[in-house]
Amino acid sequence: MPINYSEKIPNNVNLSEDKRLQRALESWQPNYLKWWNNLGPNESTDYDVYLRTAVSVDPKGWAHFDYVKMPDYRWGIFLTPADGERKINFGRHQGETAWQEVPGEYRAELRRLIVTQGDTEPASVEQQRALGLTAPSLFDLRNLFQVNVEEGRHLWAMVYLLHGYFGRDGREEAEAMLERHSGDPDRPRILQAFNEETPDWLSFFMFTFFTDRDGKYQLASLAESGFDPLARSCRFMLTEEAHHMFVGESGVARIIKRACEIMTENKTDDVHAHGGIGLELLQKYLNFHFSVSVDLFGHELSTNAANFYTMGLKGRYQETRIDDNHLLTDHIYKISEVQGDKIVQVDAPALTSINERLRDDYIADCQSGVNRWNKIIKKFDIDFELKIPHRSFHRGIGSFSTFQATPEGQLITQAEWDTRQSEWLPTDEERAYIQSLMIRVTEPGKMANWIAPPDRGINNQNPEFEYVRFN
Numbered sequence: 001m002p003i004n005y006s007e008k009i010p011n012n013v014n015l016s017e018d019k020r021l022q023r024a025l026e027s028w029q030p031n032y033l034k035w036w037n038n039l040g041p042n043e044s045t046d047y048d049v050y051l052r053t054a055v056s057v058d059p060k061g062w063a064h065f066d067y068v069k070m071p072d073y074r075w076g077i078f079l080t081p082a083d084g085e086r087k088i089n090f091g092r093h094q095g096e097t098a099w100q101e102v103p104g105e106y107r108a109e110l111r112r113l114i115v116t117q118g119d120t121e122p123a124s125v126e127q128q129r130a131l132g133l134t135a136p137s138l139f140d141l142r143n144l145f146q147v148n149v150e151e152g153r154h155l156w157a158m159v160y161l162l163h164g165y166f167g168r169d170g171r172e173e174a175e176a177m178l179e180r181h182s183g184d185p186d187r188p189r190i191l192q193a194f195n196e197e198t199p200d201w202l203s204f205f206m207f208t209f210f211t212d213r214d215g216k217y218q219l220a221s222l223a224e225s226g227f228d229p230l231a232r233s234c235r236f237m238l239t240e241e242a243h244h245m246f247v248g249e250s251g252v253a254r255i256i257k258r259a260c261e262i263m264t265e266n267k268t269d270d271v272h273a274h275g276g277i278g279l280e281l282l283q284k285y286l287n288f289h290f291s292v293s294v295d296l297f298g299h300e301l302s303t304n305a306a307n308f309y310t311m312g313l314k315g316r317y318q319e320t321r322i323d324d325n326h327l328l329t330d331h332i333y334k335i336s337e338v339q340g341d342k343i344v345q346v347d348a349p350a351l352t353s354i355n356e357r358l359r360d361d362y363i364a365d366c367q368s369g370v371n372r373w374n375k376i377i378k379k380f381d382i383d384f385e386l387k388i389p390h391r392s393f394h395r396g397i398g399s400f401s402t403f404q405a406t407p408e409g410q411l412i413t414q415a416e417w418d419t420r421q422s423e424w425l426p427t428d429e430e431r432a433y434i435q436s437l438m439i440r441v442t443e444p445g446k447m448a449n450w451i452a453p454p455d456r457g458i459n460n461q462n463p464e465f466e467y468v469r470f471n
């Protein structure tokens with residue numbers, strides 16, 4: 001079904017045939033815009049931004065590119081079309097027809113999953129709101145804004161489900177999405193990683209590489225849901241998420257390239273003396289963002305996760321490609337835990353290890369990205385390798401959170417951690433150094449000194465294209 005842009009809220013869900021829902025969403029819309037104006041990207045209201053907008057949900061060619069003022073962006077409700085006879089593919093309802101309505105007995109659990117996912121979307125917009133003032137190029141500024149409007153749309157996707165399927169308490173949850181704010185001491189966002197600031201562009205690129213990738217894995221698991229409207233919402237969100245991770249991966253890749261150029265041209269290891277970002281410091285930012293992102297997968301053993309699975313609400317990554325009985329009643333899964341002074345692998349029930357399995361899938365995916373980064377360094381013949389820290393490093397959630405470990409996964413005492421953590425995580429001085437590099441570049445095609453230009457532009461435009469007009 002094509003997207004109807006003649007309506008106040010663009011959609012492909014026949015919104016005009018459900019007047020009650022349409023009215024409910026139209027009354028939420030001004031609150032959303034108020035939130036965007038107050039807590040969305042700083043000072044961006046008058047800019048014309050070269051953005052992509054979804055014009056169909058066809059996997060090929062769903063995007064249309066043009067200059068848009070961000071408050072006029074057409075946020076809407078787009079679901080991947082239903083595939084006729086979709087079945088529930090796991091848990092105790094395996095083989096039954098997927099639900100088109102919320103099953104009464106799972107209402108609370110389903111609402112909780114949707115609210116938790118939905119809350120992260122506006123949170124990241126809030127975290128990133130100041131970055132536009134220090135963008136290293138127009139290309140990057142445009143990419144930031146693209147990510148921001150799509151995170152706003154992801155909120156719309158979850159709010160549609162709350163309004164459309166949960167009645168009054170759904171509407172209340174939708175309001176609360178705009179009342180909690182990232183870092184607000186009284187009404188913080190639900191997950192801790194979404195209350196941290198994104199203070200600079202290195203953090204932004206690491207965030208979109210590591211934390212948006214957590215989003216990919218959460219969405220992919222929800223895309224397996226037996227509740228079909230949720231599954232179809234998440235499928236379409238995943239197509240947008242891919243761009244966010246591209247922004248992160250290519251952003252860090254360009255910083256690496258620039259560091260290697262500086263090292264080669266000046267025959268030095270001191271990249272900072274030449275205004276770049278050194279590979280050792282990149283490693284520290286990587287350590288930080290990886291460790292806060294792996295926390296987002298939750299506890300290694302979780303009865304909640306097991307219940308969500310058995311109920312058919314949230315599956316595993318690529319559930320239908322896994323060759324087992326999709327019930328997991330007497331399967332085992334290997335997880336890591338501390339025994340004595342060592343980290344060992346133990347057998348755990350697969351059903352309660354669902355979080356850890358998703359974390360494993362995520363870590364493998366991160367590793368492939370880091371391998372691509374290392375190829376750039378290799379090309380310059382520089383002897384340095386970026387590494388993903390061990391999962392026990394710097395954890396705030398799960399069984400490792402009560403221990404301290406090195407990035408190699410050696411358990412250490414709290415005293416050793418206190419004296420050595422500055423070897424592994426960015427110090428205040430290093431964060432201040434990164435901050436000192438954050439100066440806005442607005443000339444088309446020009447880049448800040450610490451980042452290399454992109455290999456290609458957006459939508460086949462040149463890197464020199466005027467991606468943002470300030471007016």
Ligand SMILES: [Fe+2]
Binds near residue numbers: 121150151215241
């Ligand atoms: Fe998102």
Ligand SMILES: [Fe+2]
Binds near residue numbers: 151215241244
């Ligand atoms: Fe995202």
